[in-house]
Amino acid sequence: MREATSPDGRPRRRPAPRTVALTAAAVLLTLAAAPVGITRALGAHQPLTALAVGAVTVLWLIAVGLAALGAERSGALAEDLAAQHAETMTALVAAGSARQAETAAKGRAAAAEAERDTARAERARAEADAAAARTELARLRTELDAERAEAEVARERAAAEAEAVRERAEAERAELDGIAAGVLPEVVKKLRGGAAVDSALAAHRKHPQYALLRAVGEEIGRGERLRAAALAVCATAAGRVQALATSMHAELREMQHRHDEEVLGDLLRLDHSTAQAGRMADSIAVLTGARSGRRWAKPIAVESVLRGALGRIGAYQRVRLHNASTAAVAGYAAEGIMHALAELLDNATNFSAPPAEVHVYVEEVSAGLAVTVEDSGLGLGDGWLRRAERAVSGEPLDLTTLSAGTRLGLAVVGVLARKHGLQISFRPSARGGTGVVMLIPQQLVTHPAPESAPAPVVTQAPAAEPARPALTPALTPGRPAPARPARAPLPPAPHAPAAPAVTAAPAVTAAPAVPAQLPPAPARMTDSGLPQRRRGQTLATTAPAAAQAAKPVRGDAVSAAARFGAFRKAALPIKSDGPPTTDFTSDASSVTEKDSR
Amino acid sequence: MNAGPVLPGRDDDPDRLYTITKGRSRAPENAFDLVTLIVAERQPTPGMQSEHVRILRMCEAPTAVVEVAAELALPVSVVKILLGDLLESGAVTARHPRFAPNKARLPDLDTLKQVLHGLQRL
Numbered sequence: 001m002r003e004a005t006s007p008d009g010r011p012r013r014r015p016a017p018r019t020v021a022l023t024a025a026a027v028l029l030t031l032a033a034a035p036v037g038i039t040r041a042l043g044a045h046q047p048l049t050a051l052a053v054g055a056v057t058v059l060w061l062i063a064v065g066l067a068a069l070g071a072e073r074s075g076a077l078a079e080d081l082a083a084q085h086a087e088t089m090t091a092l093v094a095a096g097s098a099r100q101a102e103t104a105a106k107g108r109a110a111a112a113e114a115e116r117d118t119a120r121a122e123r124a125r126a127e128a129d130a131a132a133a134r135t136e137l138a139r140l141r142t143e144l145d146a147e148r149a150e151a152e153v154a155r156e157r158a159a160a161e162a163e164a165v166r167e168r169a170e171a172e173r174a175e176l177d178g179i180a181a182g183v184l185p186e187v188v189k190k191l192r193g194g195a196a197v198d199s200a201l202a203a204h205r206k207h208p209q210y211a212l213l214r215a216v217g218e219e220i221g222r223g224e225r226l227r228a229a230a231l232a233v234c235a236t237a238a239g240r241v242q243a244l245a246t247s248m249h250a251e252l253r254e255m256q257h258r259h260d261e262e263v264l265g266d267l268l269r270l271d272h273s274t275a276q277a278g279r280m281a282d283s284i285a286v287l288t289g290a291r292s293g294r295r296w297a298k299p300i301a302v303e304s305v306l307r308g309a310l311g312r313i314g315a316y317q318r319v320r321l322h323n324a325s326t327a328a329v330a331g332y333a334a335e336g337i338m339h340a341l342a343e344l345l346d347n348a349t350n351f352s353a354p355p356a357e358v359h360v361y362v363e364e365v366s367a368g369l370a371v372t373v374e375d376s377g378l379g380l381g382d383g384w385l386r387r388a389e390r391a392v393s394g395e396p397l398d399l400t401t402l403s404a405g406t407r408l409g410l411a412v413v414g415v416l417a418r419k420h421g422l423q424i425s426f427r428p429s430a431r432g433g434t435g436v437v438m439l440i441p442q443q444l445v446t447h448p449a450p451e452s453a454p455a456p457v458v459t460q461a462p463a464a465e466p467a468r469p470a471l472t473p474a475l476t477p478g479r480p481a482p483a484r485p486a487r488a489p490l491p492p493a494p495h496a497p498a499a500p501a502v503t504a505a506p507a508v509t510a511a512p513a514v515p516a517q518l519p520p521a522p523a524r525m526t527d528s529g530l531p532q533r534r535r536g537q538t539l540a541t542t543a544p545a546a547a548q549a550a551k552p553v554r555g556d557a558v559s560a561a562a563r564f565g566a567f568r569k570a571a572l573p574i575k576s577d578g579p580p581t582t583d584f585t586s587d588a589s590s591v592t593e594k595d596s597r
Numbered sequence: 598m599n600a601g602p603v604l605p606g607r608d609d610d611p612d613r614l615y616t617i618t619k620g621r622s623r624a625p626e627n628a629f630d631l632v633t634l635i636v637a638e639r640q641p642t643p644g645m646q647s648e649h650v651r652i653l654r655m656c657e658a659p660t661a662v663v664e665v666a667a668e669l670a671l672p673v674s675v676v677k678i679l680l681g682d683l684l685e686s687g688a689v690t691a692r693h694p695r696f697a698p699n700k701a702r703l704p705d706l707d708t709l710k711q712v713l714h715g716l717q718r719l
Binding site: 249253256257260261264265268269271272275296300301303304305307308310311316317322323324334335338 | 610611612613614615616617618619620622623624643644646647672673674675677
């Protein structure tokens with residue numbers, strides 16, 4: 001069987017059943033008839049006929065095949081034709097509808113055209129309107145530009161004016177700043193230095209603010225003059241009181257020597273009051289920058305410094321001195337140190353209740369001399385402690401910090417400490433109060449040659465002990481002379497004829513400790529007309545001639561003793577009421593009493 | 598001021614007398630007169646008042662009160678107070694140069710007065 005396939009892949013068309021049936025009938029017929037004919041021909045011994053029958057059969061079959069093929073093809077063609085016809089019909093229908101659509105489109109196009117024309121006209125009108133508006137706008141812009149230009153000019157002018165004003169203001173401010181920063185301080189400094197207003201302002205005569213400067217300068221100058229005048233008045237008054245106090249001290253001292261103990265108590269009280277008044281004057285003098293009260297021409301022993309300070313405060317009897325130092329303080333600084341110490345002691349006694357004692361300790365340290373004042377009073381609060389520290393610190397004194405004239409003490413101490421290089425520190429005392437340490441610098445401290453310089457006296461004293469019982473009132477000739485190495489009978493000086501033994505006495509402690517480096521001062525006389533040895537001087541320097549004269553007679557202890565005994569005998573009945581009646585002991589008993597000790 | 602040695606009154610020490618006597622103006626007892634002899638019994642100790650030290654040095658040999666006062670350049674009353682301190686502490690002893698037997702031997706006052714009158718009548 002053969003298949004009919006189309007090259008384009010269309011579904012294979014089945015051969016028509018009529019064709020198939022015919023073809024099958026023809027083939028079957030042939031296949032039935034052919035063998036019969038052949039067999040008969042062969043039976044009849046006619047090969048040729050059999051052959052011919054075969055060949056005719058084959059040809060038949062071929063012809064049948066061809067016919068079937070042709071029928072099949074024509075059927076296919078007819079189908080194709082029908083399909084094409086249908087397609088053509090469809091195309092025709094489509095073409096018809098397309099034409100209708102085209103017609104409709106044409107109509108729509110015409111309408112659109114009309115609309116477009118209308119729109120174009122509209123646009124033309126609108127464009128005209130826009131053109132008009134644009135022209136208007138251009139005009140307005142021009143006007144605006146003009147106005148803006150005017151405003152710009154005005155603004156620039158205003159800016160320029162403002163700039164000028166600001167520059168002027170700047171310049172003036174700079175000038176004022178200059179006055180505050182440079183000119184005024186300089187002028188004030190000159191004025192404080194004592195210059196007149198005109199001379200202080202001479203350099204600034206061309207200054208634009210001269211009037212202001214002058215007004216300020218005159219005010220400051222007046223204030224300065226007032227201040228200086230007030231200070232000078234205070235200083236002068238203080239100086240006068242100081243002088244008065246000093247001369248009163250001298251007179252009192254002289255009176256104290258002249259009067260006996262009946263009057264002495266009163267004199268001592270007066271002396272005490274005078275000393276306190278003198279301290280007040282000293283304080284004012286120190287605060288006003290004047291000199292302190294006295295100048296000592298010689299080093300002052302520490303003990304005397306302490307007692308000098310002690311004597312200037314009210315409650316001196318509550319102060320206990322603990323001093324083992326033999327150092328001395330340079331004379332020029334002694335008064336200031338005494339004064340500062342007095343103020344510290346005054347504070348200490350004022351801040352501790354009356355029965356409590358104030359203790360003063362002196363210690364020689366490598367940096368100098370440390371004087372500690374310890375009270376057991378209320379103690380300083382932190383604020384006071386800071387104030388006190390500040391008062392005695394290195395800052396120069398500011399008189400404005402003095403509060404209404406009270407509490408001058410620490411300010412005075414501060415000034416004196418700065419003047420003499422004293423270091424003063426405050427701390428709470430372990431005893432409950434406040435401890436103040438004043439460190440006197442080494443350069444103000446002198447150490448006199450050790451007191452043990454009259455060593456012979458000290459060492460020989462035990463040796464002389466056995467001889468003592470022999471020291472009867474008659475002073476036996478065997479009295480050891482070394483005990484008084486420098487003992488010298490009175491030279492035949494005209495002013496002291498009466499009491500040789502008494503004048504000889506100064507030589508006892510006329511120690512060789514102090515070399516005769518001090519300039520020989522003129523011998524001063526005591527009230528009784530005796531030569532007075534000044535502290536730190538030997539009798540030899542006091543009365544050199546006397547010492548010279550004494551040399552030859554130095555060994556004459558026998559005659560000296562005799563004269564001394566004579567004096568004592570002569571002085572015997574001077575006081576009738578002196579010794580009590582129980583004192584009628586013989587010298588022998590006195591001696592034995594002493595020996596028994 | 599008067600630092601120079603010109604002014605009278607020997608006020609050339611900063612010590613005031615009341616600081617030396619610690620405020621006392623009178624000896625506690627009348628143990629001394631001008632000629633009482635003072636004898637030191639001890640060596641001075643460190644920390645002593647300098648006047649006490651000087652008195653003790655001076656009185657290693659017996660010395661009269663007036664002599665001590667002249668040496669110290671202090672009023673006698675003040676020296677008496679200082680000596681009173683030393684006497685109290687036992688650092689010195691005082692001896693009065695009196696002769697008890699002599700006192701007994703002295704003629705009584707009436708006899709002397711009579712002698713005086715007799716002499717004046719001469």
